[in-house]
Amino acid sequence: MAPVLNVGIVGTGIFARDRHLPSYQEYPNDFKVVAAFNRTKSKAQEFAKIAGIPDDKVYDNLDEIMNDKNVSFIDALLPAQFNLSAVKKAIEVNKPILLEKPIAATMAQAREIVQLSDASDLPIAIAENWLYLTCIKLALKQLERIGPIVAFTHNSTGPFVSTNKYLATSWRQNPEHIGGFLSDGGVHQLALVTALLGEFESVSALTKQVRPESGADDIVFSTVKMRDNNVIGSFTYGSAFGATEKSVFLKIYGKNGTVTVELSDKTQPLVKVRIGDSIENAGKEEIFQVEKDESFGVNPEFLNFHEAVSKNDKSLIKSSPRATFHHLACVAAFLESSANNGKNVSVETI
Ligand SMILES: NC(=O)c1ccc[n+]([C@@H]2O[C@H](COP(=O)([O-])OP(=O)(O)OC[C@H]3O[C@@H](n4cnc5c(N)ncnc54)[C@H](OP(=O)(O)O)[C@@H]3O)[C@@H](O)[C@H]2O)c1
Incomplete structure (x- = not known):
């Protein structure tokens, strides 16, 4: 034992x-x-x-x-x-x-x-x-059905929550960590995207500070080129907006269909699949319930x-430190790109 x-x-x-x-x-x-x-x-x-x-x-x-x-x-x-x-x-x-x-x-x-x-x-x-979300294993299995993978859209947007207990911590409001909320929360999203699609090679990004309470830029809109697999995509992250619904999803496009990881309702993550190489050959949407894990x-x-x-x-x-280095490196690349008006920036490797 x-x-x-x-x-x-x-x-x-x-x-x-x-x-x-x-x-x-x-x-x-x-x-x-x-x-x-x-x-x-x-x-x-x-x-x-x-x-x-x-x-x-x-x-x-x-x-x-x-x-x-x-x-x-x-x-x-x-x-x-x-x-x-x-x-x-x-x-x-x-x-x-x-x-x-x-x-x-x-x-x-x-x-x-x-x-x-x-x-x-x-x-x-x-x-x-x-990195340990139960949807990852399920989504990886479904990705085998839609290949080759061509592109993705990751979107994690939501309304500003002024009573958020985490927001009130002084070290978050005066961040010493690069990117403030973009690294504090964004590394989670980057962990999910890279667990399914591999590492980012380069990014073009614009970031912006919406809320003074954030202490640094708190939204990012970016385009991404992945390393090794020719996949391109977009990565959007921020919860500093006015009233809007929380929308968290990763949609992955293949030549033979799409897989969407839907996390807007944290209590019921879903993996949705459409198989087919065209609208004429499109199958019905298949929806897979993800095994519940309240600890996320x-x-x-x-x-x-x-x-x-x-x-x-x-x-x-x-x-590991090596795997998670990449997630912070993506945030660093977003910031560098934005500081250079969206110029394409390579993600630092180690
Ligand atoms: N994985 C996730 O989903 C998730 C969610 C939330 C937080 N976190 C992580 O958990 C950690 C704690 O976050 P939290 O939200 O719990 O914030 P928190 O309540 O402010 O906890 C921060 C802790 O760090 C200590 N600290 C602050 N400044 C310090 C300093 N100068 N020297 C020594 N200790 C210091 C604080 O001590 P005092 O009591 O003396 O201030 C407090 O115990 C962070 O790394 C955060 O990124 C992860």
Whole structure:
């Protein structure tokens, strides 16, 4: 039987409390949250009460929790500019670490994390959760029916939500991470698109800041050329608009039909398929219900990390620093392109 891994939480904010802790608690045979550290200690103490962590395991600094021999791995939920120093410390004490997305605040930091991770045997993962969405496996299977793939449209747009609890965090309103909301949320969407279609090679993009609260540009409209497969597409992302319906879909066009991943209703993702090489030969729309996952990929992501840690095999990790580097690199390319009036920009590789 796989061991129960003891989790040390670093950064006991909203997402630690509302998503990570409940997800760990769903798997008591795999995880036990045993220690916590937070910059503001009172918040770690409140978190400890809910999580059942004893007082002497609420630490005063990062070194203490990293050095706790009873902690099997660190789960860090921090503003992205702190990820690099957390990785360095974890490697120093030989402790596996899961970090929340985006991989880093800058491309230079992201590059350093990938290099450090490549040089170490430790399991290190970036939690982007969308890489683990249940719709991906289903959609990949359907894509085999419509090939060759020619193009795609990814659209994720929605109304501004002024009461959004995440929006109120000061580090989001004054972002040190490139792209602000475009990297904070956009890496999820990029994880989905690249999981189905491969890497972006180059982009032409225009970005814009709609809301002062966003602290940086908060919408992107782009065209994309994919690497290796001749596919072209468009990538649109932003939830800073006036009243409109939430519309999240990825439509993939092949020579023999289309596959659409429909995520507008998060509680009921769908994969829709039309087969046929022309209107004359078009089949009926087929609609596939996606297996429900209320954690939206977080649970399978944690189980994937559990397997990598318990087998001490970092190659099992899907959301590796190298894979997630690409998602931040796409955001960096959007920003560079927009700063140059939509000029075509190659996406940085590593
Ligand atoms: N995968 C997803 O869908 C998803 C969703 C939401 C968030 N997240 C990620 O989860 C992480 C936390 O986000 P959140 O929404 O929970 O925000 P949050 O509530 O503001 O949590 C941020 C945490 O970082 C700490 N922190 C802030 N500035 C710090 C500093 N200068 N030094 C040390 N610690 C500092 C905060 O400590 P204080 O309590 O002292 O401020 C807090 O514990 C982020 O990486 C975010 O990207 C992921």
